Amino acid sequence: MGREGEPWVVMKTARAPSNIAVIKYWGKRDEKLILPINSSISVTLDPEHLSATTTVAASPAFHSDRLWLNGKEVSVEGERYKNCLREMRARATDVEVESTGRVIKKEEWSSLHIHIASENNFPTAAGLASSAAGFACLVYALAQLMGVKENYEGELSAIARLGSGSACRSLLGGFVKWNMGQEADGRDSIATQLAEHSHWDDLVIIIAVVSSRQKETSSTSGMQESVRTSPLLKFRAEEVVPKRIEQMEKAIKSMDFAEFAKITCADSNQFHATCLDTSPPIFYLNDTSRRLIGLVERWNRHAGEPQVAYTFDAGPNAVMFARNKEVGAELLKRLLYQFPPSSDADFSRYVIGDQSILESTGVTSLKDIDSLSAPAELSGVVNPPRIPGEVDYLICTTAGKGAYVLDGPHLLDPVSGLLPKKSAF
Numbered sequence: 001m002g003r004e005g006e007p008w009v010v011m012k013t014a015r016a017p018s019n020i021a022v023i024k025y026w027g028k029r030d031e032k033l034i035l036p037i038n039s040s041i042s043v044t045l046d047p048e049h050l051s052a053t054t055t056v057a058a059s060p061a062f063h064s065d066r067l068w069l070n071g072k073e074v075s076v077e078g079e080r081y082k083n084c085l086r087e088m089r090a091r092a093t094d095v096e097v098e099s100t101g102r103v104i105k106k107e108e109w110s111s112l113h114i115h116i117a118s119e120n121n122f123p124t125a126a127g128l129a130s131s132a133a134g135f136a137c138l139v140y141a142l143a144q145l146m147g148v149k150e151n152y153e154g155e156l157s158a159i160a161r162l163g164s165g166s167a168c169r170s171l172l173g174g175f176v177k178w179n180m181g182q183e184a185d186g187r188d189s190i191a192t193q194l195a196e197h198s199h200w201d202d203l204v205i206i207i208a209v210v211s212s213r214q215k216e217t218s219s220t221s222g223m224q225e226s227v228r229t230s231p232l233l234k235f236r237a238e239e240v241v242p243k244r245i246e247q248m249e250k251a252i253k254s255m256d257f258a259e260f261a262k263i264t265c266a267d268s269n270q271f272h273a274t275c276l277d278t279s280p281p282i283f284y285l286n287d288t289s290r291r292l293i294g295l296v297e298r299w300n301r302h303a304g305e306p307q308v309a310y311t312f313d314a315g316p317n318a319v320m321f322a323r324n325k326e327v328g329a330e331l332l333k334r335l336l337y338q339f340p341p342s343s344d345a346d347f348s349r350y351v352i353g354d355q356s357i358l359e360s361t362g363v364t365s366l367k368d369i370d371s372l373s374a375p376a377e378l379s380g381v382v383n384p385p386r387i388p389g390e391v392d393y394l395i396c397t398t399a400g401k402g403a404y405v406l407d408g409p410h411l412l413d414p415v416s417g418l419l420p421k422k423s424a425f
């Protein structure tokens with residue numbers, strides 16, 4: 001930071017988690033304002049394992065708004081980035097720069113350009129809601145930089161929504177509802193917290209990353225096609241989701257896992273049915289996704305009550321919820337048994353995230369996986385499929401907190417405000 005008259009750069013860094021919907025958002029009633037045709041509910045994922053980290057900087061020396069995503073410069077000219085930046089600038093306040101005492105006046109923000117650098121600690125655009133984490137993080141970091149105070153609860157979520165619908169749910173932790181709202185300007189289409197992550201802290205979440213390649217049909221265009229062509233989607237939004245939202249809220253409040261699991265699986269399956277009902281049909285699930293569904297359904301039926309729930313977004317990756325830590329370890333063992341890594345895989349990279357679940361399975365090597373015995377529900381199944389390398393890797397995690405500020409390290413050089421030669425992450 002320079003003295004008065006010298007060039008200066010101010011910056012803030014924040015982190016925001018990804019989230020997984022258990023009642024899906026699919027379809028907009030307003031494309032520009034990103035207003036949904038139904039409310040949705042999600043679980044925020046632990047930012048330690050699935051999050052975006054974003055540094056935003058302002059300086060009179062910057063000539064344009066710029067964005068570096070995962071170390072590469074990308075255009076910030078898209079409507080979604082522009083809308084978020086415009087709405088944040090409109091709410092900026094006088095900000096005192098601590099180190100110099102200089103005050104950036106409210107009016108100055110409209111002419112100050114912004115540099116943004118962001119990194120995801122999980123695959124981008126692979127159906128793991130990177131856009132949700134990314135836009136929530138951008139809006140949250142800008143709020144810190146520009147001294148934006150929320151005038152009403154949920155205002156920041158309404159701005160994150162302009163970046164990507166599901167992003168509005170990533171500012172908050174735990175269990176989050178996105179109210180579809182009624183107003184034409186979208187001011188009531190905001191996220192609210194149903195419960196903190198600590199409210200239901202024994203849930204274990206395991207993500208089977210089936211493919212980290214970019215998907216063929218983006219959520220944005222997929223849902224446009226579904227709104228245009230799927231009669232099932234209309235029925236779902238009008239008749240099914242409103243009841244499910246109520247039931248899911250109750251299940252979360254009372255930590256009723258059986259009900260939570262039943263609704264979560266049913267809603268994922270109906271969302272993918274609307275994709276199939278779209279013309280031309282959209283296929284996000286693949287054979288591996290279907291085998292993962294089979295694993296959970298067979299186990300739940302054998303146990304007599306749900307042990308695990310599954311849900312899939314716009315991609316083949318499964319997100320599974322286990323009712324508690326013991327069941328989480330059992331789930332991991334079953335996944336390792338049925339979906340072992342390929343024989344040349346590095347075991348330490350096959351199960352990532354929260355290592356405590358892996359520790360409680362007692363599995364420490366590829367050899368241990370070979371000696372796992374078949375789970376009871378597979379007895380009688382002749383040659384259950386065990387295809388090494390079918391799943392890329394597994395992420396163990398839990399529900400987590402919402403967006404927060406990081407003191408550093410920043411992703412932009414504090415003096416130049418440019419991407420450093422070697423990124424800090």
Ligand SMILES: Nc1ncnc2c1ncn2[C@@H]1O[C@H](COP(=O)(O)OP(=O)(O)OP(=O)(O)O)[C@@H](O)[C@H]1O
Nearest residue numbers: 052118124125126127128129130131134219313314
């Ligand atoms: N950290 C980030 N900061 C800013 N923008 C991001 C960030 N991560 C992703 N994005 C934006 O989101 C886009 C990816 O969104 P897309 O909806 O295709 O995939 P996804 O969010 O991973 O999957 P899905 O929403 O279907 O679960 C990127 O091309 C980029 O524009």
Ligand SMILES: C[C@@](O)(CCOP(=O)(O)OP(=O)(O)O)CC(=O)O
Nearest residue numbers: 021024025164165166219220313314
């Ligand atoms: C299947 C989903 O993940 C769809 C998410 O769609 P996006 O929020 O990525 O779409 P846009 O609003 O067009 O950016 C379900 C969900 O997260 O609720």
